[in-house]
Amino acid sequence: MRKTSVLPILTALFVFISSILFGFVLRDVQFEGLKTISKNELVSVYGAYIGKDVNMYAIEDIISQLEEFGYFKDIQYVLEDVPGKENEKVLVIKVVENEPVSQVSLEIAGPGLIAKETLQSSITLQEGKAFSFVKFWESISNIAKIYSDNGYIAATPKSQDKTFAFVYISGRVDGNSVLFKVTEYVLYDLEFEVLSDDEQFKVEFKNIEKELSLPKYKDYESKNPLLKIFDSPKNYVPNLQKLQEFFQSISRYVYFKIVDISTSEVDLNIPAKKLVVTVTDNTVVSQPVHLKGIKTKGNTIFSEKELVGETKEGTYTNFDILKAVQNTKNKYDKAGYYINLNLEIGSDGYLYIIVSETKIRNVKITGNERTKTYVFDDLIAVKPGDYLNRNQLQVTYIELKKSNFFKDVNLNFEPVDKDSVDIVVNVLEKDKKFDFQGGITWGPVKNKPWYEGFAGIISLSSTNPFGYGENFSVSLQKALSTTDLSLNFGIRKPFEMPLSISSSISFNQETQEGTTTTKWSTSAGISTLKLPIGQFSLTANYSETTTSSTTTLTTKTMALTGSYVYETLDNLYVPMKGYSFTLSGTKYFPLSEQGSDAISYFAEATYHLPLSETVSLASRIYNAQVIQTSGAPVNFSLAGPYQVRGVKSEEKGTVLVLNNNEIRFKEPEQIFYFSIFYDLGFIGQSYTFDNLISSAGIELGLVLPMFGLVRFGTGLQILPAFSPNFNTYFILGQTF
Template sequence: MKKSLFLVLLALSGLNAEKIQSINFKGLIHLSPEVAKDIMGLKVGDELTGDATDRAIINLYKQGYMQDIWIDTDNKGNITVNIKEKPSIARLDIKGVVTNDKTAIESLISIKPGNMYDDLIIEKTKERIRQYYESKGYFDTVVDVQKEAVAGNESSLFITMNVNRGENMIINKVNLIGVQKFDYSDMEPLVANKSREFMGWMWGRNDGKVKLQELPNDPARIQDRYFQKGYLDATVSSPYLNSSFDNYTADLTYYIHEGKPYDVAKVGINAPSELELDTDEILKDFKLEPGDRMNSARLRQDMKKLDDLVADKGYAFVKVYPKTQKYENNQTVDIEYEVDSGEQVYIRNVQIAGNDRTVDRVVRRELYLTEGNLYSRTDLQDSKDALKRTSYFDDVDIKEERVDKNTVDLTVEVKEASTGTISGGIGYGSSDGLLLNASLSDTNIFGSGMQGTISIDKSDDELSGQISLTNPRVFDSEYSWGGSIYANDYDWDSYDEKSYGFSTTVGRKLTRNLNASLTYVIEQSDIQGLKDVLKEVGYKEGRNIKSSIIPAISYNSTDDYYLPRRGIIAGTSLEAAGLGGDEEFFKNRTNFNYYLGLREYIDYDLIIRYKSNFGKIWDNGYVPINEKLYLGGIRNLRGYESRSVSPKVLAKDGQWYETGGQIAFNNSVELSIPLIERVKMRGVLFYDYGMIGEKNLNEIKRSSVGAGIEWVTPIGPLQLIFARALDKKHNDETNTFEFTIGRRF
């Protein structure tokens, strides 16, 4: 107890148990006198004794507000309780740190403006800051705390924490003692703590910084590498970090016993008969079979496959245990998957959370699991994928909360995306000159799920505008309806085109991933300034009316709208022009995109993409030049100017002019690499190849390679593309840089 308390007790020892006549307070701020009296336990009329005052002072101290307390008396029973409260924190500043670190530290510490100042809490805060930087590999961090009273108010303090971040501990070498079959290069991609490489500061190189939080997990990563190669007897010691604080370098050592690899002898499944599993068929589909080298990664894949099969029968809490029997005499292992199915589970309640803007019904209509349904793991995953394909949400998670052995509640937690944008832009393209753009768009208008766009684009060669509105689920049904009006004014090298038109589309969802639609288009185009050489091949100037219908079918099983990591996008359509009007033709467009994320295979967020498009026109009377097929540009064959890859004719002035093709195919292979994950920025490497011709695809072939940046910005997905044409011919037009906003990657 404080010295003042000791003096008070000493002074009171001489009192002859006076009765309390009145109780007054001096310096009381946070408590009212009535509440303070109740806490103290002293009342008027009570005898004033040393024990009573002792208890009163202790009770007040327990509130945490007081820095000092003493009691005065006038020897007539009138007592005054003097209180010196702890000062409050008016402002807390953290200096010497970057913005990101400051935000993280503020979320970790418990000191907030308005809190009472407490030396113990200050020391704990300093320790948390040091631990934060140690977790990032910085050692010897120093935190200095300054206190300053607010002018004219000693009960409030300005607190400044000056952080002197320590130094990074750098790993010079990783020692793997006992290793014979593998070496450090085999383990380096797996572990978080790596030795510093030459020019380690460069992106893509190992900087060697110690990551303390990951250090306890690295032995398990090394051991799993052995298990993936069949070394089931392999053991890895805890990490030994031999550090020098003189120069902040360290050697990291593991002691490893490898053993010998095992081969799989038998694989079996032990499951309850009521599951009615065809175990023979299931085993045929497993990755790990008799005769294979034992592999823990394949074992986990097979466990998940079996787990999902049982969960699809309603057993939400199924557990699959791999039982292994090793035989050291011949280095083989038997595997038996033990299935504990538990009870079948039904959905009790489905709650939606996080949808501040999007109405509940828009979320619910994408769910394949609802109240009363038998649980299904596939339905759960398909629901998540369907929600992410809408573009309404940045992230979707469906949490399961067990109610009892036969029921479960689902909570659909969504993180809403910024779907509405008002944007304007100005840029410059090597072919289009000055580029201007203004648009107002929203893929989730007022949270209703409806999509709308108003846009205007202007360049040296183009002036175009569009207004569109689409309801993807009319009255929350399987039907969709939409329409658009548009106008374009193009100044191509070989002719000028003005067009305006209207289109409307009715669609229906056939299955979870399959949709059908029917579109009607009415458009008038006016072609002027057609070069003579193009007139000679049969093209006409003047106005044309196109009236066409376009039946289409599309398939989408991807797991995200803008950045898919899994699934297929495919579709085909056949436009039939000639329902009145001047143009008569059939045009087929077919596309196929495949996405494969490699994170589950290599624990790194690489994405492989394959994209392809095919087009074919059949002339039934007249096909104008603006309806022909062209390649080139960011949408199909990067590295070449837009619409420049096409059959061409040579005019008398020595210029080549595109005539357009009647059959075309283009495809690309892409590798998407994470760059700055916290801002959703990625890099991409690609190879494009395209073919086009009048009669067959072999007439013109072009290819390109390049790299780019993919960035999901607040105004939409942005792509910056740098490309190089590989096989340019003398009459080709190439382009090295292009960008686009709003297209999926």
């Protein structure tokens, strides 16, 4: 029998071990077989190894990373010596690419939640390049992430649970063509199946079912065509927030528990699903029991009588016990408190409802790397030692958002034990400290040529750039015959004092028909922080107006204004819920012969009633009056934010009464809104109301970086006489 020599094997093993232990310098990496993939795309794999001492582990790492791209059906390599260079090698990688992709397409079925261009830009599989399953699945994941980042529940073929996914992303490879498909499902219907023999529970659940709802597409189908204009099928694709709110609503009830949740597709002209929730009643006792009564333990916020009423001895059914527990939970829920409930049979014959009230141990503020904590900590309504209350959490969120100090605000709580939590207030600082804008605008100018409406605008503004609660803006608007320059500055809690300070300087010059009017003014104000009883402010203003033509007349006036504001609005630009009340009075002091000597006041009340998540009924009543003694007249006019929209009124007067009403449509967190309005107003010298003006129309508002909230719309005059001509208007500034 012939013996096999072990020398070649030992030699090869020695070379392999030497290459690992002693290594070599990798001088270069060369590829053979690249067709659609460029070498530059692969530099990230091997670039860090070039010119370095490496071993075979590095070579295997390079090959492994190349395989992860998924472009190649075969990869082979050899190491070649560099002539004349001892211990230097070139890695030659021979690849066989997959067939190139001839076409990549995207198909979307559904209402179109995300712009198709946005989804297409996330696809990393490219036409004309070698096919890669890695890029194929990466593209599907990228599309799913876009939907997830926008709050929707998205599933893919690799997802585990698709029950609650109302967006499904898949892909298909057909030869050299690849199709990515997105299916967006509307919720057609929501059904409850009740498994119970308890008639009392069945009757009660019919009442509860009215409170447990989600937007259903079948309701949209039955809507009046006119109402559909203000709605969209997009609103019927449930997002994560709506589903969470739905199940949170279910968690408010102790009568029942969920035993199954299922979905099924519905055959419509649009992808649709039906959601079926199966519930059964909770069982405390299987048969009626005799009790001395039902009492409570652990409750400190409410008394036992407030929670369960009078204690009565008698026979209690399962439903009777659950109703007592539900009443207890309802009392706390209505007030916004978080609690846990348990039952305990006492040796004294009473059934005890054990109430665990949750306290706040600590409040942590994170993320404010630039902003000083003292600037905004008073806006945080939740305090250590307080009982955890969702209303206070909501107030905290709203007030921090309204401050406009941060890009985003999030509130979370971390459990400490069964009876206490830590609140975490996480804020995200703004990316940009300053906002510089410039451009050209045009607006109609009455009794002037059309080209007089053009104006150039530049502005620099910032809120909280250095973290001290400061804000300032500088803006210049220059037209052919007018110049407007304004500077504003304010700061919240300077030197940690519990107040806000503001100041401004403005300059305006206008030339018309040989007459130049120059006006400049400066003001300084101080106000308290928002107190439980409201906010108070005091402002001093000096203005000087010079009119020059053949003669020159200068008017100087000092004004002192005191104001009081109480508001619970959820947003200062476009509120959708809450109310406000403002009372302001001004005393004018003449500092020149023509200076104004007068007293004026205005009172304003607004109310916003949410009809749904995106629709609100808004109303405002405004009344202003001037009592003039002498000097340049102080007048009001139906103009700017205080106007009968869509009616051109040039009349001025010392008495103004205005009522604005509208149905407002706005998606949460969107920068625009739409409304239908009806306005009624009066301007005159006394409260005669003999020249009422009213209008009805539509308005669109949009928050723009340079201008803030820009509102424009059109209206029809109704009083004093109906006019069939639409009148367009523009307003800069917040809504009422």
